[in-house]
Amino acid sequence: MATFFSYKLQNGEKYWGFEAYLGKDPKTGKDIRTKRRRFKSKAEAQIALNRLLVDFKEKQEFKINVTTFQELYELWIDNYRTRVKPSSVAVAQRFCKNHILPAFGELRLDKISVSYCQKQVNEWHKTLKQYGFLRKTTAQIFKFGVAMEVCKDNPMSKTLLPRKIEEEQPLKFYTKDQLQLFLKNTKENNSVKLYTFFRLLAYTGMRKSEALALQWEDIDYFNKTITIGKTIAQDEFNQVVLQVPKTKNSSRTIQLDDFTLKQLRIWQQEQMKIMILYGYNTNSPKQFLFTTNTNKLYYPQVVNDWLDWIYKKTPMEPQITPHGFRHTHCSLLFESGASIKEVQERLGHKDIKTTMNIYAHVTPQSIKKTGDRFAKFMGE
Secondary structure (H helix, E strand, O other): OEEEEEEEOOOOOEEEEEEEEEEEOOOOOOEEEEEEEEEOOHHHHHHHHHHHHHHHHHHHHHOOOOOEHHHHHHHHHHHHHOOOOHHHHHHHHHHHHHHHHHHHOOOEHHHOOHHHHHHHHHHHHHHOOOHHHHHHHHHHHHHHHHHOOOOOOOHHHHOOOOOOOOOOOOOOOOOHHHHHHHHHHHHHHOOHHHHHHHHHHHHHOOOHHHHOOOEHHHEEOOOOEEEEOOEEEEOOOOOEEEEOOOOHHHOEEEEOOHHHHHHHHHHHHHHHHHHHHOOOOOOOOOOEOOEOOOOOEOOOOHHHHHHHHHHHHOOOOOOOOHHHHHHHHHHHHHHHOOOHHHHHHHHOOOOHHHHOOOOOOOOHHHHHHHHHHHHHHOOO
16 A cells, blocks of 8 residues: 655656555554655665565564553563562562452553552552552552553552551560470470471571571581571462572571570481381481471471461460561560670661661671570570
């Protein structure tokens, strides 16, 4: 669909030109036409037109045809997988599926306004603690769309985040006496595995996902240390995966007290006896400390199930969460005389806000004392 024409300049020189229809804009549906001039011959004009048609076709083939938020989300999540940890993808997918896509999925990108986005943020704020995360994730999706040139702007980035509703929720953790009672009950009424696991949480302050990722090579019996450098998580396919911690501060080597080291030796021997019955040789530095009977990694939720089981067998108050043992360790460390800096280093906190880090330095000697200081404070 092209029209060729010839024309002359004032000096008498003859040239050729053409007017042509190239196709439709996939976003607007409008016809795309072009007009070119100053070719020395009709053949030269025809060659130029052919090149234009080929270039236009190739660009359309590679051009992303996205009209709805759902389509943009599909592109974004594919790209997101290449940039973050599997567990982060799983979290983003869950929040998008449950909250973001129901509100935005079917809408055309060119019909989503700032006022609609603000209204949705306000609705999330009323019912969800994670409203800030939802706003941030939605804005990330729009930002990706702008970068890919499939939407003109980012309406979510122009919204205002409502004020956080402060709710006083006291942290649940054990006192010294309560922790001793819990560990006593756990040791007397449960397996060596469970007692070892919860003693490790209480005496190191590590996260449950860090403890479940430990291998025997992470335990240094000679130097009395434990190295924490990985975590377990669930990916978008509900599979257990090993991954590096979220921040570099989370990777750390901390001191262990003698009683906890002794308990780890006991469990290491017990693990070998149990697992050999199931046909597994666990006498390897790469062996994980805590695994299923088929020597597979546990899902993180199993720790909550263990704790529920312990409380069911031996009821006591307060009943804390697995993370409560981290708060317990932090609290009792302060009580035992540890500095704020020591606590920050030991727990792998990222910044000053987490542990009120007011000290500029901490000596290696004071770090080494931290593990034994806690055990001595507990009367062991």
